[in-house]
Amino acid sequence: MDERVVAELRGVLGAAGVVADRTRVTPYEADGLAFARARPDLVLLPRDTQETAAAMCVLHAHAIPIVPRGAGTGLSGGATPVVGGVVMGTARMRRILELDAENRFARVQAGVVNADLTTAAARHGLFYAPDPSSQKACTIGGNVGENAGGPHCFRYGSTSRHVLGLVIVMPDGDVLDLSQPALDPHGYDLVGSFVGSEGLLGIATEITVRLLPVPAATETILALFPSLDSACDAVSDMIAARLEPSAIEILDKLTIEAVEASVLAAGYPKDAEAVLLVDVEGSDAEVAHLSREIGALLAARGAFEVRRARNPDDRARLWAGRKGAYGAMGRVAPDLYVCDAVVPRTKLRQLVAATIAICRARGLRIANVFHAGDGNLHPNIAYDRRNADELRRVLEAGDEILRVCLAAGGSLTGEHGIGLEKIGVMQDAFTPDDLTHQCRVRDAWDPSRRMNPGKLLPVHACREAHTRDPRGGRP
Amino acid sequence: MSSATILAPCSIEEAADAVRGLARERAVVVVTGGGTKRSWTRPAVRVDAEICTRALTGVVAYEPGDGVITALAGTPWRELEQLVARHGHHVSPSVPLAETATVGGVVAAGQSGLDRLRFGPVRDHVLGLRVVTADGSIAKSGGRLVKNVTGFDLQRLHTGAHGTLGLVAEVSLRLHAAPELRGVGLGFQPTLAAAITLARDVARASRMAWHVSVSNLGVRPGDSRWLVQVLVAGSAAGLESEVEALRRAHPELPWMLAQPGTDDETRVLGSWNALHMVECIDGSWPTLRATCAPSAVLRVCAVLDAITAERGIEARTTVQPGLGIVDAWIRDVDAPRVAVLSAALARVAARIHWRGLDDALRARTDLFGSATPVGLELMRRIRSNLDPEGLWACGRLAGGL
Numbered sequence: 001m002d003e004r005v006v007a008e009l010r011g012v013l014g015a016a017g018v019v020a021d022r023t024r025v026t027p028y029e030a031d032g033l034a035f036a037r038a039r040p041d042l043v044l045l046p047r048d049t050q051e052t053a054a055a056m057c058v059l060h061a062h063a064i065p066i067v068p069r070g071a072g073t074g075l076s077g078g079a080t081p082v083v084g085g086v087v088m089g090t091a092r093m094r095r096i097l098e099l100d101a102e103n104r105f106a107r108v109q110a111g112v113v114n115a116d117l118t119t120a121a122a123r124h125g126l127f128y129a130p131d132p133s134s135q136k137a138c139t140i141g142g143n144v145g146e147n148a149g150g151p152h153c154f155r156y157g158s159t160s161r162h163v164l165g166l167v168i169v170m171p172d173g174d175v176l177d178l179s180q181p182a183l184d185p186h187g188y189d190l191v192g193s194f195v196g197s198e199g200l201l202g203i204a205t206e207i208t209v210r211l212l213p214v215p216a217a218t219e220t221i222l223a224l225f226p227s228l229d230s231a232c233d234a235v236s237d238m239i240a241a242r243l244e245p246s247a248i249e250i251l252d253k254l255t256i257e258a259v260e261a262s263v264l265a266a267g268y269p270k271d272a273e274a275v276l277l278v279d280v281e282g283s284d285a286e287v288a289h290l291s292r293e294i295g296a297l298l299a300a301r302g303a304f305e306v307r308r309a310r311n312p313d314d315r316a317r318l319w320a321g322r323k324g325a326y327g328a329m330g331r332v333a334p335d336l337y338v339c340d341a342v343v344p345r346t347k348l349r350q351l352v353a354a355t356i357a358i359c360r361a362r363g364l365r366i367a368n369v370f371h372a373g374d375g376n377l378h379p380n381i382a383y384d385r386r387n388a389d390e391l392r393r394v395l396e397a398g399d400e401i402l403r404v405c406l407a408a409g410g411s412l413t414g415e416h417g418i419g420l421e422k423i424g425v426m427q428d429a430f431t432p433d434d435l436t437h438q439c440r441v442r443d444a445w446d447p448s449r450r451m452n453p454g455k456l457l458p459v460h461a462c463r464e465a466h467t468r469d470p471r472g473g474r475p
Numbered sequence: 476m477s478s479a480t481i482l483a484p485c486s487i488e489e490a491a492d493a494v495r496g497l498a499r500e501r502a503v504v505v506v507t508g509g510g511t512k513r514s515w516t517r518p519a520v521r522v523d524a525e526i527c528t529r530a531l532t533g534v535v536a537y538e539p540g541d542g543v544i545t546a547l548a549g550t551p552w553r554e555l556e557q558l559v560a561r562h563g564h565h566v567s568p569s570v571p572l573a574e575t576a577t578v579g580g581v582v583a584a585g586q587s588g589l590d591r592l593r594f595g596p597v598r599d600h601v602l603g604l605r606v607v608t609a610d611g612s613i614a615k616s617g618g619r620l621v622k623n624v625t626g627f628d629l630q631r632l633h634t635g636a637h638g639t640l641g642l643v644a645e646v647s648l649r650l651h652a653a654p655e656l657r658g659v660g661l662g663f664q665p666t667l668a669a670a671i672t673l674a675r676d677v678a679r680a681s682r683m684a685w686h687v688s689v690s691n692l693g694v695r696p697g698d699s700r701w702l703v704q705v706l707v708a709g710s711a712a713g714l715e716s717e718v719e720a721l722r723r724a725h726p727e728l729p730w731m732l733a734q735p736g737t738d739d740e741t742r743v744l745g746s747w748n749a750l751h752m753v754e755c756i757d758g759s760w761p762t763l764r765a766t767c768a769p770s771a772v773l774r775v776c777a778v779l780d781a782i783t784a785e786r787g788i789e790a791r792t793t794v795q796p797g798l799g800i801v802d803a804w805i806r807d808v809d810a811p812r813v814a815v816l817s818a819a820l821a822r823v824a825a826r827i828h829w830r831g832l833d834d835a836l837r838a839r840t841d842l843f844g845s846a847t848p849v850g851l852e853l854m855r856r857i858r859s860n861l862d863p864e865g866l867w868a869c870g871r872l873a874g875g876l
Contacts, residue, residue, distance in 0.1 A: 178850060
């Protein structure tokens with residue numbers, strides 16, 4: 001990058017806000033999609049909205065592409081850098097700016113870690129609902145970018161249902177302050193349409209989120225099943241019976257074995273083919289009633305053991321295997337390809353079976369840990385990225401899984417986003433007209449198309465891509 | 476083209492054909508449904524044609540085991556409610572005039588319901604849309620799944636846009652479990668402050684309250700009391716224990732639970748329906764809705780009280796303290812009264828919105844207060860990118876959108 005531009009950026013961000021050193025840039029070459037790597041020219045680390053805006057002005061003046069990044073825990077390559085561009089990280093924006101317990105909201109900088117917000121809210125009897133598996137590392141800003149989910153989104157919904165306001169720095173450096181919480185949008189819902197936009201529309205620097213009261217009682221139910229099929233059927237039955245716990249998760253045998261062989265051992269018996277975890281919340285009476293109904297349903301579906309826990313430590317032990325599943329999988333293989341697809345909840349069993357068949361046919365090991373209640377599958381394929389042929393088979397299996405899920409009425413992603421990873425299959429999910437509609441909205445926010453280029457929207461699929469002036473003007 | 480041109484397509488493809496035809500004639504088009512929220516927007520600056528969705532009806536997909544329903548825009552909301560109720564589901568929002576209100580209209584108007592406290596705003600329930608765009612193409616966003624982040628969330632952009640960004644032709648909605656039991660808490664409080672405190676405490680403590688409000692709508696002139704109304708619903712076990720806890724915490728609020736098939740059930744359902752009826756009186760009592768932080772409702776009410784007393788304006792008020800909504804029902808509205816009330820409330824509320832004004836007043840009045848929406852320039856760019864030729868009638872929403 002031109003040294004004069006670097007100097008300009010140092011002028012607005014200070015020396016600590018501009019990372020150019022080769023060794024220090026290396027960690028930013030990839031996010032959770034480990035096999036996709038690129039070296040950015042610079043990593044920029046502003047401390048607040050004003051610094052972000054000033055840096056964005058400089059980048060705008062020099063037409064430099066920008067890749068926003070939170071903690072880099074994303075699994076779809078949404079934060080994979082682009083060559084010739086910069087990474088704009090939120091790592092130095094970690095302040096909780098306001099926590100209004102009376103009106104139940106918090107205003108935070110984008111780099112605040114998800115779990116830290118819930119910790120801060122806990123002393124007011126409140127919590128922040130979206131709880132991705134990476135919640136001890138991932139940031140609220142990253143969650144906004146991806147519309148992140150998590151186990152308890154079964155009851156509470158994904159991030160977009162919890163975002164009340166945003167401060168957004170636009171691609172040209174303008175600041176859009178949509179932070180005043182309001183019941184309904186004034187004009188169009190800019191906040192709602194920004195959430196999940198994967199860094200293509202601008203950078204959120206401050207986020208106002210809804211906080212919820214901690215329920216009076218929570219019970220965790222752990223059920224052991226003799227087959228994955230019967231666990232899936234139990235979930236479909238729970239949905240059909242309109243039971244409303246707050247989380248419904250499934251772990252399969254390979255995951256159980258990995259967990260039990262690791263330091264995270266949760267005491268799951270190794271003869272179980274599947275573990276079903278359910279959280280039930282509410283008043284004592286409500287929890288007792290729902291727990292009874294769910295217990296009866298699980299038994300009818302063949303659960304051979306049901307464990308229950310109400311106090312936080314015991315609950316945490318039952319959840320330990322789920323929370324540690326991804327870490328434990330490190331024992332199975334050096335790398336893990338975490339697929340993310342959603343299927344209709346009436347078809348859980350057949351589609352989980354299909355993902356297993358697809359992997360086995362390619363000689364791959366698959367472990368399933370997933371948000372069963374939402375129909376959000378996470379087939380995890382163990383591999384070694386140094387083995388080129390294995391990586392090829394993994395990617396092929398990933399694509400095939402997505403196509404099978406789409407054909408059954410499912411979608412490409414429930415919470416990880418499209419990013420770089422799934423851009424090639426967007427045209428299987430959307431028609432050119434659908435994609436053109438999305439491109440037009442993106443062009444209103446970012447006529448220069450410098451924000452996270454090459455992610456989410458396959459440019460060649462947009463009808464106007466080749467006819468429009470890249471600076472946004474009409475031909 | 477005469478201003479009376481009304482097209483009523485029976486399928487999405489027919490709607491797209493109609494849009495293409497009108498675009499060729501460079502017509503300016505407004506989309507209508509059942510017309511129940513006509514007074515929520517200003518009259519358009521110019522309209523050459525109307526595309527009415529009333530013939531675009533039918534449920535496209537409903538698999539009860541998935542908890543999702545997909546319907547065409549003109550399907551009456553009541554039809555949806557009744558269909559899903561037969562399979563143990565509830566569809567939110569719970570809206571008044573549901574026989575006339577359409578699926579497309581509820582979504583396009585961003586109409587949240589009587590059940591908002593429990594289920595949230597309508598935009599949270601819209602899982603997917605098919606929209607006819609200004610060039611007559613059909614664009615899908617989202618899908619028929621309860622969880623899905625594939626592509627931009629354009630459902631939220633179209634929800635509440637009143638058809639100014641495209642014709643909402645098909646909607647997929649998330650469903651909820653229908654309640655086993657309903658109940659109602661009704662009690663008078665001597666002052667507004669006491670009523671609001673009670674209502675706010677109940678709203679904050681309850682997991683099963685669908686609606687909590689404070690109102691002096693039905694109170695006789697001279698009676699200064701305020702009615703606290705709480706509608707609760709859910710599983711029988713959960714509801715009974717919650718109402719018991721609320722009884723202990725607030726003995727001043729009497730409760731009635733509707734055991735199915737009893738007279739109590741008739742009375743409880745009567746209370747629920749009465750709240751819907753209230754929203755239907757807007758012909759003679761236009762409403763000024765002010766929204767604010769829940770902690771600010773009393774201040775908004777104080778300003779409202781002061782200005783109506785000072786100007787001799789007859790008004791009634793309904794407050795939802797859990798959400799931060801103050802609805803002022805105003806008698807004998809004219810343009811100066813609209814202006815003075817708007818100006819006073821805009822100073823203390825986050826937003827204001829007039830509903831129920833007649834055509835002449837709506838043409839002369841800013842229904843949304845004078846504040847320019849933040850991001851108006853961006854909204855205009857979105858609009859212009861989605862509708863470069865200006866097919867959809869403009870000037871109806873805040874900021875002239």
